[in-house]
Amino acid sequence: MRARRVFFYVQHLLGIGHLARASRIASALAARGFEVTVVTGGSPVPGFPGNDVKHVALPPVLAGDKGFSGLADSEGNPVSDAFKDGRRDLLIEAYLACDPDIVIFEAFPFGRRQMRFELMPLLEVIEKQNSRPLVAASLRDILQERTKPGRAEETLDVVMAHFDLVLVHGDPAFARLEETYPYAAEIADKIAYTGLVAGPAPVAPSETFDVLVSAGGGAVGKELIGAALQAASLLPRALQWCLVTGPNLPQQDYDAFAAAAPGNVRLFRFRKDFASLLSGTRLSVSQAGYNTVCDIIRAGCGSLLIPFVAGGETEQSTRAERLEKLGLAGVLPEAEVTPVRLARDVEAMLAKPKPNIPPLDLDGAMKTAEILERRVAL
Numbered sequence: 001m002r003a004r005r006v007f008f009y010v011q012h013l014l015g016i017g018h019l020a021r022a023s024r025i026a027s028a029l030a031a032r033g034f035e036v037t038v039v040t041g042g043s044p045v046p047g048f049p050g051n052d053v054k055h056v057a058l059p060p061v062l063a064g065d066k067g068f069s070g071l072a073d074s075e076g077n078p079v080s081d082a083f084k085d086g087r088r089d090l091l092i093e094a095y096l097a098c099d100p101d102i103v104i105f106e107a108f109p110f111g112r113r114q115m116r117f118e119l120m121p122l123l124e125v126i127e128k129q130n131s132r133p134l135v136a137a138s139l140r141d142i143l144q145e146r147t148k149p150g151r152a153e154e155t156l157d158v159v160m161a162h163f164d165l166v167l168v169h170g171d172p173a174f175a176r177l178e179e180t181y182p183y184a185a186e187i188a189d190k191i192a193y194t195g196l197v198a199g200p201a202p203v204a205p206s207e208t209f210d211v212l213v214s215a216g217g218g219a220v221g222k223e224l225i226g227a228a229l230q231a232a233s234l235l236p237r238a239l240q241w242c243l244v245t246g247p248n249l250p251q252q253d254y255d256a257f258a259a260a261a262p263g264n265v266r267l268f269r270f271r272k273d274f275a276s277l278l279s280g281t282r283l284s285v286s287q288a289g290y291n292t293v294c295d296i297i298r299a300g301c302g303s304l305l306i307p308f309v310a311g312g313e314t315e316q317s318t319r320a321e322r323l324e325k326l327g328l329a330g331v332l333p334e335a336e337v338t339p340v341r342l343a344r345d346v347e348a349m350l351a352k353p354k355p356n357i358p359p360l361d362l363d364g365a366m367k368t369a370e371i372l373e374r375r376v377a378l
Contacts, residue, residue: 141170
């Protein structure tokens with residue numbers, strides 16, 4: 001009997017969080033014997049997806065700006081209709097070559113609406129298959145609030161017409177889908193909570209720091225890194241800082257930061273052992289993205305969260321506020337980040353005891369694989 005095949009579509013536009021979470025899930029599926037093809041549509045990120053899966057890279061598209069307004073190609077030019085048609089054809093070709101038992105759409109149709117030009121045609125092809133695969137949506141636990149009328153209803157229509165399963169990668173004790181999606185009750189029979197997709201328990205860190213500042217993928221982290229460099233000079237030099245800029249920070253900005261870093265600050269583009277570093281740090285300073293927060297919870301360190309809010313984004317603010325109410329984090333609004341304010345908040349957070357982390361389910365990658373394994377065995 002051949003291995004079950006999974007076709008996993010993921011499109012990252014600005015940061016790398018969607019790709020990192022999908023890669024963890026894909027690796028868990030591969031570990032359970034699935035043959036996984038991951039189709040990516042964003043800029044290449046070293047190490048993602050892993051070597052344990054097949055990888056099809058579509059011509060990359062990026063967010064046109066921080067507010068996710070429009071799509072741009074790798075050169076920053078608006079994508080043309082011809083470009084979109086070419087991507088659509090490549091995606092459908094990859095799907096037909098895979099001939100999967102399961103198709104997973106990361107975020108869509110609850111997010112990634114910009115990609116309808118290729119995803120709706122793919123869904124139409126899937127529906128015409130004689131042996132139709134299981135179709136699943138892969139969602140983080142807290143969704144972006146939709147302010148435009150009709151968007152939530154449009155999502156509901158697509159789910160009802162095309163999707164068999166909605167995988168919510170969260171612990172319902174922390175966040176439930178109906179809290180950020182108004183029609184969750186209508187699709188309750190399709191929803192399965194997997195737990196948070198966190199990485200494995202980290203090994204002991206190779207080095208320790210007092211403050212670990214991270215900017216996710218780096219595309220929107222320039223201001224935070226700059227403020228952190230100056231904040232470090234306002235606090236005692238005995239404090240050891242680690243600043244991880246993210247791979248997408250422009251090289252000229254990285255070089256300028258590196259030249260300005262004082263002796264108690266070490267600067268890196270990327271750390272493969274980031275989760276391990278968290279377990280040995282006193283305080284994490286970061287945005288409130290899903291994957292970073294999962295790593296912080298797993299490590300059990302203190303955290304100061306600066307939610308990303310450009311373009312009307314609400315998901316990170318919602319997550320940060322919930323963690324603050326649980327006593328697991330401090331929150332610093334993005335608009336209020338200055339070197340002086342950051343230094344003050346870091347000093348205050350370092351004076352607090354280590355947080356008492358509640359027993360949240362962090363094994364979402366493997367539980368996702370188990371859920372899908374049961375579904376295709378029916």
